[in-house]
Amino acid sequence: MLVNATAAVETVYRSDWGRIVATLIGLVGDFDLAEECAQEAFTAAVDQWPASGIPEFPRAWIIQTAKHKAIDRIRRQGRYAEKLESYSTSGFVRASEEPDYDTNEIPDERLRLIFTCCHPALARETQVALTLRTLCGLETDEIARAFLASPTTMAQRLVRARRKIRDAGIPYVVPEANDVAARLDAVLTVIYLVFNEGYLATRGESLVRTDLSAEAIRLGRLIMTLMGPQPPAEAKALVALMLLHDARRDARLDAAGDIVVLEQQDRSRWNRKQIAEALPLVDQALRGTPGPFALQAAIAAVHCRGARAEDTDWPQIVKLYDRLERVQPSPIVSLNRAVAVAMADGPREGLALLDRLAATNDLDGYHLLHAARADLLRRAGSNDEAAKSYLRALALVTNDSERRYLERRLREVRPSA
Numbered sequence: 001m002l003v004n005a006t007a008a009v010e011t012v013y014r015s016d017w018g019r020i021v022a023t024l025i026g027l028v029g030d031f032d033l034a035e036e037c038a039q040e041a042f043t044a045a046v047d048q049w050p051a052s053g054i055p056e057f058p059r060a061w062i063i064q065t066a067k068h069k070a071i072d073r074i075r076r077q078g079r080y081a082e083k084l085e086s087y088s089t090s091g092f093v094r095a096s097e098e099p100d101y102d103t104n105e106i107p108d109e110r111l112r113l114i115f116t117c118c119h120p121a122l123a124r125e126t127q128v129a130l131t132l133r134t135l136c137g138l139e140t141d142e143i144a145r146a147f148l149a150s151p152t153t154m155a156q157r158l159v160r161a162r163r164k165i166r167d168a169g170i171p172y173v174v175p176e177a178n179d180v181a182a183r184l185d186a187v188l189t190v191i192y193l194v195f196n197e198g199y200l201a202t203r204g205e206s207l208v209r210t211d212l213s214a215e216a217i218r219l220g221r222l223i224m225t226l227m228g229p230q231p232p233a234e235a236k237a238l239v240a241l242m243l244l245h246d247a248r249r250d251a252r253l254d255a256a257g258d259i260v261v262l263e264q265q266d267r268s269r270w271n272r273k274q275i276a277e278a279l280p281l282v283d284q285a286l287r288g289t290p291g292p293f294a295l296q297a298a299i300a301a302v303h304c305r306g307a308r309a310e311d312t313d314w315p316q317i318v319k320l321y322d323r324l325e326r327v328q329p330s331p332i333v334s335l336n337r338a339v340a341v342a343m344a345d346g347p348r349e350g351l352a353l354l355d356r357l358a359a360t361n362d363l364d365g366y367h368l369l370h371a372a373r374a375d376l377l378r379r380a381g382s383n384d385e386a387a388k389s390y391l392r393a394l395a396l397v398t399n400d401s402e403r404r405y406l407e408r409r410l411r412e413v414r415p416s417a
Contacts, residue, residue: 005049008058013042015211016059017137022109023063025116026172028070031134031162037073041066110135110215111222112172118186119170122161129154130161131190138197148331148366180226188238188293191219195242199249200399210249217242237285237293243278244300247271259405263309275304292328295320314344331362339372347376367396371406374413383413 012020017038024034041062055061117131125147132138144154164170175183198212220239224231251265260266282301285294299320306312321337334357342350354373363369374389390410397403 240281241297
């Protein structure tokens with residue numbers, strides 16, 4: 001019973017943290033209080049479920065327990081009625097909308113949370129960071145990695161953002177249609193980063209977090225519906241991009257859970273239904289002046305259209321990265337472009353670009369820069385130099401599946417390792 005109960009708590013935490021916290025924020029109107037009480041409720045579950053049994057609706061049990069803990073805290077602080085009145089006045093708490101905890105889906109609480117976090121009063125990076133922390137339960141250092149910032153800096157941003165939402169009385173609602181456009185870019189970015197954490201988990205045993213990827217795709221589709229019969233091109237492109245990446249999910253790991261790189265994947269395991277759904281969206285998104293998601297989706301589409309790895313049109317991918325670098329310049333885009341150049345023109349060409357990028361120090365703490373450099377050095381036959389870069393990548397990587405892959409590559413170029 002103990003093992004089963006502990007596993008049940010871990011499963012609910014992993015799959016439903018964002019949904020639980022989103023619901024609690026809607027009920028109590030305070031980000032910090034919602035997170036703290038959610039953690040306390042999970043702690044209570046660890047203590048109680050082994051003896052009392054796993055409840056029929058585990059998520060509902062956590063929400064109700066956390067809600068009672070929040071109310072107890074507010075009452076102890078002597079400002080329960082005052083806070084409820086202020087939240088109701090601001091629109092943060094919707095007293096008439098108590099969620100039905102016995103249903104399989106709490107309706108769109110996470111979408112409300114995303115739009116609250118992506119309010120124009122907050123800086124763009126802060127909008128995204130706050131949503132990742134609250135919706136996905138990512139730790140501050142994980143979010144800092146996504147922004148190439150220090151954990152201390154990111155922690156300060158998160159504290160200021162929560163305070164601003166509370167003090168300004170920013171409402172916890174999906175805005176009216178005419179206000180959605182002002183927040184759309186940030187919302188799409190958030191959904192994409194949620195997907196990325198599912199596609200390539202920052203830490204843990206598994207490379208993939210299917211729950212986050214599926215939720216991001218659901219939210220992307222929901223945004224398209226919200227935007228009416230003609231959703232913006234970037235909303236279509238984001239859904240297409242996520243579908244194309246997710247279509248390769250079953251081929252990305254072998255039976256032991258180890259990474260299978262793109263060129264070695266069994267393409268018969270790719271989800272052709274998802275690819276067929278995504279490709280027309282890519283074509284629609286590329287009409288006119290394509291944005292960053294449209295260009296990324298076009299790159300993913302080139303990969304998915306190739307029947308074999310050797311059929312991949314790498315020169316076309318380089319051209320798309322050239323356009324993406326103009327539209328959305330970033331060190332990550334430059335890194336990916338360098339790899340594409342290496343595949344099109346040879347590893348030495350790609351290495352020259354990577355060395356210039358490394359000289360800026362923008363990505364020195366990013367393990368994938370060193371992993372990419374190691375791979376190109378290995379392809380070029382420079383095994384000793386490749387080993388040094390693999391060691392540097394291993395010093396930075398936090399995901400166990402990626403670590404095993406890098407260790408395997410290191411042994412190939414330096415058997416004594």
